[in-house]
Amino acid sequence: MAYKTIVEDNIDILVAGAGLGGTGAAFEARYWGKDKKIVIAEKANIDRSGAVAQGLYAINCYMGTRFGENNPEDHVRYARIDLMGMVREDLLFDMARHVDSAVHQFEEWGMPVMRNPKTGAYLREGRWQIMIHGESYKPLVAEAAKKSADKVYNRICVTHLLMDDGKENRVAGAVGFNVRTGDYHVFKSKAVVVGAGGASNIFKPRSVGEGAGRVWYAPWSSGSAYGLMIGAGAKMTQMENRIVLARFKDGYGPVGAYFLHLKTYTQNCDGEEYESKWFPALEKMVGKAYLDTEASHVSHRPIPTCLRNHAFIHEVNSGKGPIHMVTMEAFQDPHLEEIGWHNFLGMTVGQAVLWAATDVNPKYENPELTTSEPYVMGSHATGCGAWCSGPEDISPDEYFWGYNRMTTVEGLFGAGDAVGGTPHAFSSGSFTEGRLAAKAACAYIDDGKAEGIRVSQEQIDRRREEIYKPMEHYKVYRNEIVAGSVNPNYINPRQGLDRLQKLMDEYAGGVTVSYMTNEKLLHIGLKKMKTLEEDLEKVAAENIHELLRAWELKHRHLASEAVIHHTLFREETRWPGYYYRGDHMKVDDENWHVLTVSRRDPQTGEYTMEKAPLYHLVGDIEDKALAELKATEGK
């Protein structure tokens, strides 16, 4: 093929994927590496890429430490409770102690952050959430990243990481192709920060046509964070911990501001509160340590997101659907009504479009909610991602190997969705993780850890051939048929995606089976995954755009395979409401109070699974709540 090979050499820090994590990394890297060569490779246009492309109406991770609101450990406790204990508390504490620095700088740069007129502090939506007019959140952080970077390559789909041919298990850059010109791009770099995204569209969506685009997480979030790192042999953690969202039906518009700020609430078709009736049985499933409704009531301990989903799913399955969001009270206040609409326009315009199309006026009608198909990501109420080192002043030995946010591959760092065990980072926490990774990557280079990297021509040529194979395949077999998309020798990327979604849905706990799976189903799933992998060698791309879709599919496939292996390994139902292991329907702390860690051998494709210990750094109940409890007991 006539595509050029373009080599960018002598890079110090390559940022692969510039969403919130990647922009944070590029921005910060310049401070610690004044003379370093910093390069960004981004699949779309950095001004509107990643999950925050359309903006945000809230920043969901802000401590407010300087206003005396929360300390970092309070957030660790919250995230741990929400994730049923399964988090990396060292990484979470580290993120939380830095995150306010990012948020206040956003405001300095020009982000409209709403303030509480009485206190002067940021206007709270909830305990961790503040309200912003964030339509231009992404262009703003992109500007910061562009100021720091030597070069920004837009429209580069990074397909693989490059590995050092001199030293085993050390990263050496990345390769990919330009989505516009088709050219082959080689980035030789001493360190790589993966800021690529988590995965939408790996489980069959509820929608059946065009609406497949209206996924909760962006359709361009192709699991590339996982595809790239798994492909390089990095260890992954908590990949079973997919997330299901309770959201406005079809549009998947956000509910956070509705619950927290507008004080709306949910009810079943008969107008009844339904959650509490499911909790006694659920308490037996998960144990009092994870759900104690009485204690929660007194101590304001939050009910985990997955358990609230559980009540929702069971209420609907018992014939009491639909579940409604009661907006008719709050929306009588014109100010709150306006906030309700702004909330959608700021981050999920599609929900406003849907309400306009279906004549929903939330002042006079309570809109329907639904539970979504599962998503695999690591920055919302879920913590999929790579097994990364923590910071030296916090992490125990099992969590520490030299550089903060470095994966088990030397010189390969992660931020945002790429880092496992760090839920509730959201946009600001992801940006912060990027900053932490960048500082550590600079130290890694300054310490001489990236000396003598060698990339063979053989590796560069082999990847080139691999990247364009779907187009070659198309050319060879296209003319065997008259026309159309049915060909005995290939499938196109859309057909491959449909197959992946169907099998993940049916065997790994998707929406059509009410999130249920078991050992037998997962084994069948793995088998089908293997044949799909073989067929993906025969995926055909008619043009460069389809080549992009082909590689997104391959990344989604690698992420999905890890999800099945992890789900199979953890023999318990840790997160009822996210998924159920029908053969192990309870939380099993005796055997599974651990993090799951996997590695896929890049040569053989074989998986090895192991358990890693959980370290906890803070008590279950906050000092404030504990004091209140004791006072109540005394009475």
Added chain:
Amino acid sequence: MPTFVYMTRCDGCGHCVDICPSDIMHIDPTLRRAYNIEPNMCWECYSCVKACPHHAIDVRGYADFAPLGHSVRAIRDEEKGVIAWRIKSRNGETDLNLLAPITTKPWGKHIPQLADAPAPSQEMRNSQLLYNEPKYIRMDDGDIHTLESNGLHMEKGVYY
């Protein structure tokens, strides 16, 4: 709702092609105008709608669940620092005009050029601090939070 392009307004300038995060706004080779090549990969993020200098791009709700006859339009003005929205429902009963700020300062002028910032000391490199810290991360003027400063320790096992 996937985007579509009005034939008479589009002049094929390609702003939408340049900005679309999903790579689905392409120029039709015959008509030399933009169109959405893959509606089921459209997130309705409005990036192209906001970028179009001719307001030639609009959105029609996803066919599998959104009835026809609605409109949500946006005009984003970087100079004034605002975005204006108009929402019209199918039955015409909802007709809302909403305005929101997108920035509080002239575009990009207040983002520091870190290459020109004073270089960090060795002491700062060895610490846990990031650029501009400890500003904003504490209530007092103290240093960064650590396990020691907050009276915490890490314990292995089931119990918190």
